[in-house]
Amino acid sequence: MHGSKLYEGQKLALKYFTVAIVLFGAQLLFGLFAAIQFLYPDFLFGVLDFSINRMVHINALVVWLLYAMIGAVYWLLPDEAGREVVGVKLGELAFYVLTAAVAVVVLVYLFIQIGPGKESTIWFITEGREYIEAPRWADIGIVVVVLIFLYNVYATVMSGRRTGILAVLMADLIALAGLYLAGMFYTDNIAVDQYWWWWVVHLWVEATWEVYVAAVGGYILIKTLNANRKVVEMWLWIEVAMMFGSGILGLGHHYFWIGTPEYWWEIGALFSALEPVPLVGLFVHVLYDWGKERGKGNKITNVPAFSWLTVETFGNFLGAGVWGFMHTLPQINLYTHGTQWPAAHGHLAFFGAYVAIMISAIYLAIQGKAGLKELKMTKAGWWAISLITVGVLLMTVSLTIAAYVQTMVERGMHGATWEGFFAAQNNEWFWQGICWRLVTGIMVIVGYGFLVYDLLTCTKKQPVKESEAEVAAAAA
Amino acid sequence: MGKPSVWSSNRFWRRSATWVTGVSAVLLILLTFDSMSQMQMGTAQDIKNKVDKRIPSPLVINYKIDYQLNRKRGHEVPIIGGMDANGNSKYEEKEKFFGRDNYSEKEARELIHLGKLTIQAKNCMDCHTLLGNGAYYAPDLTKAWLDPNWKTLAPAYGGKEYAMATFLQNPPAMAMHERKMPNLGITKQEAKAVVAYLKFMSAIDTNGFPRNFGKIKGAVDAWK
Numbered sequence: 001m002h003g004s005k006l007y008e009g010q011k012l013a014l015k016y017f018t019v020a021i022v023l024f025g026a027q028l029l030f031g032l033f034a035a036i037q038f039l040y041p042d043f044l045f046g047v048l049d050f051s052i053n054r055m056v057h058i059n060a061l062v063v064w065l066l067y068a069m070i071g072a073v074y075w076l077l078p079d080e081a082g083r084e085v086v087g088v089k090l091g092e093l094a095f096y097v098l099t100a101a102v103a104v105v106v107l108v109y110l111f112i113q114i115g116p117g118k119e120s121t122i123w124f125i126t127e128g129r130e131y132i133e134a135p136r137w138a139d140i141g142i143v144v145v146v147l148i149f150l151y152n153v154y155a156t157v158m159s160g161r162r163t164g165i166l167a168v169l170m171a172d173l174i175a176l177a178g179l180y181l182a183g184m185f186y187t188d189n190i191a192v193d194q195y196w197w198w199w200v201v202h203l204w205v206e207a208t209w210e211v212y213v214a215a216v217g218g219y220i221l222i223k224t225l226n227a228n229r230k231v232v233e234m235w236l237w238i239e240v241a242m243m244f245g246s247g248i249l250g251l252g253h254h255y256f257w258i259g260t261p262e263y264w265w266e267i268g269a270l271f272s273a274l275e276p277v278p279l280v281g282l283f284v285h286v287l288y289d290w291g292k293e294r295g296k297g298n299k300i301t302n303v304p305a306f307s308w309l310t311v312e313t314f315g316n317f318l319g320a321g322v323w324g325f326m327h328t329l330p331q332i333n334l335y336t337h338g339t340q341w342p343a344a345h346g347h348l349a350f351f352g353a354y355v356a357i358m359i360s361a362i363y364l365a366i367q368g369k370a371g372l373k374e375l376k377m378t379k380a381g382w383w384a385i386s387l388i389t390v391g392v393l394l395m396t397v398s399l400t401i402a403a404y405v406q407t408m409v410e411r412g413m414h415g416a417t418w419e420g421f422f423a424a425q426n427n428e429w430f431w432q433g434i435c436w437r438l439v440t441g442i443m444v445i446v447g448y449g450f451l452v453y454d455l456l457t458c459t460k461k462q463p464v465k466e467s468e469a470e471v472a473a474a475a476a
Numbered sequence: 477m478g479k480p481s482v483w484s485s486n487r488f489w490r491r492s493a494t495w496v497t498g499v500s501a502v503l504l505i506l507l508t509f510d511s512m513s514q515m516q517m518g519t520a521q522d523i524k525n526k527v528d529k530r531i532p533s534p535l536v537i538n539y540k541i542d543y544q545l546n547r548k549r550g551h552e553v554p555i556i557g558g559m560d561a562n563g564n565s566k567y568e569e570k571e572k573f574f575g576r577d578n579y580s581e582k583e584a585r586e587l588i589h590l591g592k593l594t595i596q597a598k599n600c601m602d603c604h605t606l607l608g609n610g611a612y613y614a615p616d617l618t619k620a621w622l623d624p625n626w627k628t629l630a631p632a633y634g635g636k637e638y639a640m641a642t643f644l645q646n647p648p649a650m651a652m653h654e655r656k657m658p659n660l661g662i663t664k665q666e667a668k669a670v671v672a673y674l675k676f677m678s679a680i681d682t683n684g685f686p687r688n689f690g691k692i693k694g695a696v697d698a699w700k
Contacts, residue, residue: 038613041655049658050613051602117594117666128596130610164486188585188592189517191531191680194609195508230486237489241496248500257618257685258607259530261514265683267507334687338608338616406612416686418625421615422653 006369007078009085009152012092014369016071017362019099021452023064024355026106028445030056035438039431052113055126055133056106061350062131063102068358069212070149073169075365076219077153081160087152094148101141105134122186129193131201132183139184146177164233168215168240176208191259198254205353206275206320207247213316213357214239214282217309220360221286224306225293235285242278250275256330257337265330272328276321283313302367303377304385304458308360311389315352323348323396335411336403340433344399351392362455370459378461380454387447395440402433520581523556526567528681532556534584536679537672540571543622543689551684573675574637574668584672591673594666603657606677608685614657616686621671621678624690625652640674641667 006014033053036043044053078085085091108125115121122128123136134142150173157166182199218236221227252268286309293300300306323345327336336342367375377385406424414420424430482488518529523536532554539557546553546563558569570577579587595601601610604617620626626636633639643650644667647657662670 034613045656046658049603051599051611054611054613055599055602114599114660115597116661116663117590117597117669119593121597122593126597126599128599128601130601133599133602164490167490186593186596188589189515189531190592190606190677191515192512193592194607195511195515197609234484234486234489237486237493241489241493244493244497244500248497248504251504254609255511257682258609259515259680259682260511261530262683263507264511334685337685338605338610338612340612343612411686413692415688415690415692416616416619417690418615418620418623418652422655425655 007084008088009074009078009091010365010368012085012088012095013071013075013365015095016067016074017365020064020067020071020358021362021455023060023067025448025452027057027060027064028448030060032441032445035441038434039438048110052109056109058131059109059133065354065358068361071365072216072358072361073153073173075361075368076216077156077166080163080166080219081156083156083160085152086155086159090148091152094145097141098145101138105138108135119186129183129197132197136184143180146180150174150177164236165215165219168211168236172208172211172215176204176212179203179208194258195255195260198251202251202254203248206250207244209354210243210247210278211240213312213353214243216361217282217286217312217357220305220309220364221289223364224300224302224309225289226298226301227289227293235281239278239281242281246271246274246277253328253333256333269329273325276317276325279317279321283317286310286313299374301373302364302375304375304381305360305363305367307377307385308356308363311385312352312356312360315348315356315389317352319345319348319352319396335407339406339410340399340403341407344396344403347399348392348396359451366455366459372459372462374462375458376462378454378458380450381458384447384451384454387450388444391440391443391447395437395444398433398436398440402430402437405430405433523567526565528565530681532676532679533581534588534676535579535581537573537584537587537675538570538577538579539567540569541621541675541679543619543678549684551687552689553681553684554679556679572635573672587669587672588676590666590669594662594670595673598660598662607680607682613655617674617677618682618686619678619689621675622690637671640671644670
């Protein structure tokens, strides 16, 4: 980056990041509503029912992460390829189309909510399938927008510098986009429905998204630490081998109880048990590079971005790796499947694996936009990262306690019935866990406030650098 | 200095990554072909021939459904139309469903179709879990048809299917817990179809999930 001259692709990235942060706010707000409803079921009852809040909560999460992921690619693409993004005007058009479509989908979610049991509801209101509730028309729109995005990426790399990071991203993004198609059909057979639904959900978050994170994480290491590209890219290929090697067949851990053959028990157990391995690798790599560059006397050129990357590797390992492994074996999963266990795991895993690195990428862009050689951590930035990280960690612990109670009481003592479900939900220890989830959720929301404030102001609060002082002197 | 080690060669790792990914993907695709063949919905012919399907024919709504331990498999399995001495389904004992036990294959399929569409259109999965997947705000519906709670309510409504359908059409009126289900505008026909789907789903072979459903001695309202 030279000064504040940005590529058009990077300006487009900033637009994607802006929408991402707004949707992040929406995710937290609707999560808050849902958390309150767990304690006060009459809150917004009949206006915004739990199902709607929960749907917006998880859809906003997925969509804002996708926005940030697309943004991060548009940010690093011209920098890596050494040229402007090919077809960036088309990319810009796609951005506005996508954003308009998301706005319509959200309005329909909030004001129409549900429909009659007809195909038209699936096409225009909701598909009613967790995470991919977006109606079919929006699915098709998303495919078109993603095709434009892929064209931008491929055309740019083909005519520019082809780095290892870009090679991984190109292969990964095409798989990521292709997998979405697996969720775009209707069937009366709920087992087949969920089988393919997991192709989208699992092969996104436990395979292609993880590889995406490894690639973008590599780029951030190069940018913030000046890490050696050859080493970063070697690690990246090792990560890809381990992530796809464990993650693709790790899909089996979703095929224990949905009408699938028994052989998935063994396949799912074995490969999903291996899934934490690459995450340890990611974590070790970042700390190793940090120590090595510090030893050389090199400075971190973007402290917030690097800090969030560190949170990412740790959170990914802990949330996706450890918390995932805790209930992935079929012997245990028989009792934990469909309880607060996946909720505890999901919160820390999504935060650790994806939210943190996207915030890291956004800080990198903020620095680039302002043309700063260095970006230090501000007070607000420190509060943001502390409150959000500690908040999510404690939320995960709270949900884990609730999950233990639910597993023991509902599944162990009561044999999973309606009566057992509410016996667990009414249990004092469960209830305490859910209370703490609300408290820690509010902590995260306060942290989000600091984050937005910091993203808007941090570049203006940096100590004056020599280079800038020189520029100012030259201008005078 | 000797030759650089292969272990620090980017080319080696790139090739390894490509091979590992390729082999995993091919394996997944092969397994998927096999799983799909085992997961096709059963037919009237299967019921006639007493063939157990993982996903049974919608015609199971004509039969009594149970969920019992299978010694050989070591976990509970759906029992359709009564259990023989070996613990397998007999496909004999019928059970009236909304007054009939002679739904044709076409009728049963139509009911299942409307039921599944309604389940998606009303977003059931963002409060409940189905086959254990969904949200955790309301009870799992995998074996809801067999829940002892409906058995308790059945006599007052002339059968549990009627109790369930009445509930679905206006849940707050029949609220059984402070955390009540909202009124989702489910019509009479949709309610019947959803109940049919729940009955059909309870007959899906879920490899023993959920464990010990409704059978724990001493638990409130335990069966048997």
